[in-house]
Amino acid sequence: MWSIVSANRSTAGAMLGLPSRWNVPKRITLATVLRQDAVGTRFAHSAFSRGPEMRRYLARLLPVVSLIGWLVLGAGPAAAADRFGPPWMARVVADRVLIYQQPDLASGIVGPLERGTVVVVLGEQTDSAAHEWTQTTVGYVLSEGVRETIDPWVADVIVRNTPVYAKPNASDAIRLNAREGDLMRVSGVSHGMNGDPNLWWSTTEGYVALDALRPSQNPWSTLWTVPDGLLALNGWWGATTTDANVRAGPSTEAPKVGHLPPGNLVKVLVEGPGEDVQGSATWYRIDGGRYAGGWIHSSIVKRAAQPRANTTPPPSGAASGRWIVVDRSRHSLTLVDNGQPAFVTYVALGVAGRETPTGTYSTWGKYRADDMTSASVRDPGGYYDLPNVPNTQYYLDGGFAIHGTYWHDDFGTDESHGCVNVTWTDGRYIFSQTLPFVLDGQLTTPTGQPATDVVILS
Numbered sequence: 001m002w003s004i005v006s007a008n009r010s011t012a013g014a015m016l017g018l019p020s021r022w023n024v025p026k027r028i029t030l031a032t033v034l035r036q037d038a039v040g041t042r043f044a045h046s047a048f049s050r051g052p053e054m055r056r057y058l059a060r061l062l063p064v065v066s067l068i069g070w071l072v073l074g075a076g077p078a079a080a081a082d083r084f085g086p087p088w089m090a091r092v093v094a095d096r097v098l099i100y101q102q103p104d105l106a107s108g109i110v111g112p113l114e115r116g117t118v119v120v121v122l123g124e125q126t127d128s129a130a131h132e133w134t135q136t137t138v139g140y141v142l143s144e145g146v147r148e149t150i151d152p153w154v155a156d157v158i159v160r161n162t163p164v165y166a167k168p169n170a171s172d173a174i175r176l177n178a179r180e181g182d183l184m185r186v187s188g189v190s191h192g193m194n195g196d197p198n199l200w201w202s203t204t205e206g207y208v209a210l211d212a213l214r215p216s217q218n219p220w221s222t223l224w225t226v227p228d229g230l231l232a233l234n235g236w237w238g239a240t241t242t243d244a245n246v247r248a249g250p251s252t253e254a255p256k257v258g259h260l261p262p263g264n265l266v267k268v269l270v271e272g273p274g275e276d277v278q279g280s281a282t283w284y285r286i287d288g289g290r291y292a293g294g295w296i297h298s299s300i301v302k303r304a305a306q307p308r309a310n311t312t313p314p315p316s317g318a319a320s321g322r323w324i325v326v327d328r329s330r331h332s333l334t335l336v337d338n339g340q341p342a343f344v345t346y347v348a349l350g351v352a353g354r355e356t357p358t359g360t361y362s363t364w365g366k367y368r369a370d371d372m373t374s375a376s377v378r379d380p381g382g383y384y385d386l387p388n389v390p391n392t393q394y395y396l397d398g399g400f401a402i403h404g405t406y407w408h409d410d411f412g413t414d415e416s417h418g419c420v421n422v423t424w425t426d427g428r429y430i431f432s433q434t435l436p437f438v439l440d441g442q443l444t445t446p447t448g449q450p451a452t453d454v455v456i457l458s
Contacts, residue, residue: 188387250274
């Protein structure tokens with residue numbers, strides 16, 4: 001039987017019509033479920049080509065992976081154009097749109113784009129007849145047929161080999177070489193930096209040429225989705241005992257999406273059956289940065305010391321009765337509700353020389369996703385461009401924020417430029433619990449509204 005980690009059955013599960021073994025965790029109400037972001041799970045309806053074993057695993061897994069996501073499927077935010085300007089990702093929302101050579105209905109037609117296609121946007125303009133046009137890397141489309149997307153997606157590598165760069169620059173270090181058929185999670189699109197003229201897919205492993213990836217057609221990719229924030233509540237932290245392959249599903253047949261070194265902290269969200277390996281059929285669905293939503297066999301993860309709560313209140317109290325405490329000495333974040341710890345997790349903090357600043361702040365600027373670029377901060381300590389950083393909560397001018405993280409998995413350590421890095425799933429949950437609330441369909445809220453206090457201790 002599959003189980004959400006440490007989940008206690010609640011009346012919410014029955015209200016939602018879920019089978020008893022999938023009841024939602026304790027403290028999760030129907031209203032809470034309906035407030036969460038869509039997870040974007042895609043169901044695999046077609047016959048799979050990998051044989052009966054794969055069909056069996058997918059049939060057992062899809063109800064679990066989509067436990068919350070199916071309730072709000074398709075309710076992702078309709079973001080406005082990227083506030084830093086192009087390039088950005090957009091998805092075709094019409095059944096079909098035509099690509100024109102020029103922003104003119106009388107110009108030549110290059111071809112069609114089908115619903116769901118992801119395109120790279122280079123700009124927008126209006127013609128003399130008041131038609132609004134979106135310029136893409138393949139031509140011009142009427143803007144009404146596309147919409148910016150901040151949601152990550154899984155890609156197949158479609159070339160024999162492609163370098164994955166550490167920065168959006170073909171002269172920078174190569175982190176790894178991806179091979180044809182590998183799965184990669186795309187977070188956004190970046191322009192080249194430091195003189196590089198190219199556009200790049202930003203992935204959780206680094207930067208990849210645009211023509212090297214396409215939306216995945218591998219059935220296993222439907223399982224590798226970013227977990228819903230509700231699953232963060234009852235997860236637990238473990239540590240890898242050896243080099244750990246992370247896979248798209250709970251089977252050695254599932255493609256590898258990455259690996260973690262021995263001793264790496266990893267948050268376990270779901271425990272359940274999969275392929276029997278050395279006498280154990282238990283697999284863990286994990287949280288993290290690069291591989292959130294992936295699967296690791298239970299034999300290579302042991303329970304670690306859990307993060308310790310710190311409920312130190314703001315010096316002047318918290319008007320809402322809720323605040324956040326970041327304890328630098330423990331590398332922990334605690335969400336405090338009326339003096340009691342409501343949630344605690346490990347975080348990554350600023351490295352030496354760029355320490356996370358101590359003090360009392362507030363979550364005055366919240367974005368479901370925001371671009372973080374060295375061009376927008378003073379003294380960035382090197383160049384970088386990170387599109388669609390998830391669940392960003394700015395608390396201090398200069399780019400300091402609590403945010404989800406997709407480019408590393410070094411939680412419980414010093415790894416950031418000063419921000420408070422949380423896992424992808426933890427970020428979703430914390431974002432939903434702080435002020436100001438960002439409504440479904442909104443990317444952000446106006447500044448100047450009540451915010452949640454943040455206490456950062458040395």
